[in-house]
Amino acid sequence: MSNYDNQNIFAKILRGDIPCEKIYEDEYVLSFKDVNPQAPSHILIIPKGAYTDINDFIENASNEEIIGFNKAIPAVAHQLGISETSGGKGYRLISNAGSEAHQTVAHFHIHLLAGRNLGPMLVSIK
Numbered sequence: 001m002s003n004y005d006n007q008n009i010f011a012k013i014l015r016g017d018i019p020c021e022k023i024y025e026d027e028y029v030l031s032f033k034d035v036n037p038q039a040p041s042h043i044l045i046i047p048k049g050a051y052t053d054i055n056d057f058i059e060n061a062s063n064e065e066i067i068g069f070n071k072a073i074p075a076v077a078h079q080l081g082i083s084e085t086s087g088g089k090g091y092r093l094i095s096n097a098g099s100e101a102h103q104t105v106a107h108f109h110i111h112l113l114a115g116r117n118l119g120p121m122l123v124s125i126k
């Protein structure tokens with residue numbers, strides 16, 4: 001059972017209570033610039049439905065929502081010209097789920113990062 005809090009910041013963005021720099025929108029998703037970018041292109045893609053994280057989304061969303069969400073990823077990447085098939089140099093997707101992953105907003109989202117060499121996937125702590 002989901003403990004979704006409809007006062008989270010992305011729920012407020014979806015309701016239009018606070019603004020965002022929109023990149024893409026369709027029936028299933030909203031995509032907008034991250035307010036604290038970690039790369040020249042740092043875009044968030046969120047489902048319009050109320051899901052706390054990827055577990056909640058995949059386990060409880062309809063197949064149409066899951067397919068719609070996934071199809072938005074290349075749509076955004078092509079629109080921004082960051083996919084290699086649209087003339088860019090590629091991009092990275094990240095989705096944090098839970099405390100050790102440092103998820104800070106409890107509305108499922110993926111980060112799409114591009115525009116510089118992103119280096120190895122994780123920085124080693126050893």
Ligand code: 5GP
Pocket residue numbers: 009020021032033034035036037095096102103104105106
């Ligand atoms: P998380 O740490 O949950 O994976 O990522 C949450 C992201 O949301 C962070 O990268 C943070 O910069 C971004 N963020 C937090 N508040 C806002 C906001 O009000 N507007 C936008 N556009 N991004 C936000």
